Structure formats: C-alpha cells, structure tokens
Amino acid sequence: MASAPPLLANGFRATLAGESVAFAEVTGLTFEREQSTYKHGLSEWEGETLQTYRSTKHQRLTLKRGVFAQDSRFFxxxxxxxxxxxxxxxxxxxxxxxPVLVWRIRRAIPVKLTGPSLNASSSEVAVQTLDVMASGITVERP
Known part of the structure; x- marks a missing residue:
C-alpha cells in the first residue's frame, strides 16, 4: 500500500474569492459553541433550566508569514x-x-496586519501576521 505524501511543517493555504496564499503558520482554528442558559416556567416537564448552544462565537485567527502579489484580492x-x-x-x-484538511470560515474580517522588515528588491507584499475575526468555522476532509 502506498503511503500518503508527508505533511509540510509550513504548509497552509488560505483561499479568498478563488485566490490562494501560502502561510507558514496558522493559529486559532477553533470550533467552539456559545452556551446560553434559560430559566422557564415548564420546570415540571423540562427541568428548571434549558441549555442551548449556538455556533456564532467569533474566534481570532492568526495567519503568519505569508507572501502575495500587491495586486491580489487579498491585498x-x-x-x-x-x-x-x-x-x-x-x-x-x-x-x-x-489539501488534507480544510477549515471553512463563513465570515472572516481582517482586523490586524503586521508586516516584516521591508526589502526594496521585491514587488511582493510580505505579511508577518494577519489577524482575522472568524465565525461559522467548519472542518472538512476533501
């Protein structure tokens, strides 16, 4: 049986509107549900409180060390x-x-961009860190 190709230590690809950018590190890929507790008048049948869970909680996602063209959709x-x-x-x-695993983010908004040291010999835009507020995160195997 053939073994699967090895995973790269810095192999992440972010895709926005059909355009992909490689990043070396991604943190904050968290799927978390927000819990709400309700007290109600049906305690005889349902118990004193009801627990509900919503998946609308926003997470701070950080993408590190990426490079993309200046005229890109990302930029x-x-x-x-x-x-x-x-x-x-x-x-x-x-x-x-x-792709081995894909995290699909329904709503992402850029909130912070940090650049590295600048180099005049390159026309590409380098990103040290990109922070994005994300909600509606799901995980899929392609």
Missing amino acids: TWLTSDDAEARPLDVALVDATGT
Missing part, C-alpha cells in the same frame, strides 16, 4: 477602509500541495 481586502466579511478557506496541504 485589496486587507487594505480597504471598509473591509467586509467574506468566506475564507484555510487548508493544511501535504508536500504535493493537496
């Missing part, structure tokens, strides 16, 4: 004054570039 989205929430996919890729 436009990050630098616009009124950046709107957009769907964003973050994939863990193997050595061949094939």
Whole structure:
C-alpha cells in the first residue's frame, strides 16, 4: 500500500474569492459553541433550566508569514477602509500541495496586519501576521 505524501511543517493555504496564499503558520482554528442558559416556567416537564448552544462565537485567527502579489484580492481586502466579511478557506496541504484538511470560515474580517522588515528588491507584499475575526468555522476532509 502506498503511503500518503508527508505533511509540510509550513504548509497552509488560505483561499479568498478563488485566490490562494501560502502561510507558514496558522493559529486559532477553533470550533467552539456559545452556551446560553434559560430559566422557564415548564420546570415540571423540562427541568428548571434549558441549555442551548449556538455556533456564532467569533474566534481570532492568526495567519503568519505569508507572501502575495500587491495586486491580489487579498491585498485589496486587507487594505480597504471598509473591509467586509467574506468566506475564507484555510487548508493544511501535504508536500504535493493537496489539501488534507480544510477549515471553512463563513465570515472572516481582517482586523490586524503586521508586516516584516521591508526589502526594496521585491514587488511582493510580505505579511508577518494577519489577524482575522472568524465565525461559522467548519472542518472538512476533501
């Protein structure tokens, strides 16, 4: 049986509107439900309280060490004054570039961009860290 291609230590690909950018590290990929407790008048049948869980909790997602072209959709989205929430996919890729796991984010809004040391010999935009507020995170195997 053939073994699967190895996973890269820095193999993450973020995709926004069909355009992909590679990042070396991603943190904050958390799926968490918000808990709400309600007291009600049906305690004889249901108990004194009801627990409900919503998946609308926003998570801070950090993408580190990425490079993309200056005329990319990512750059436009990050630098616009009124950046709107957009769907964003973050994939863990193997050595061949094939996604192994994909985190689909329904709503992502860029909130902080930190650049590295600047280099005049390159026309690409490098990102040290990109912080995104994300909600509606699901995990899929392609």
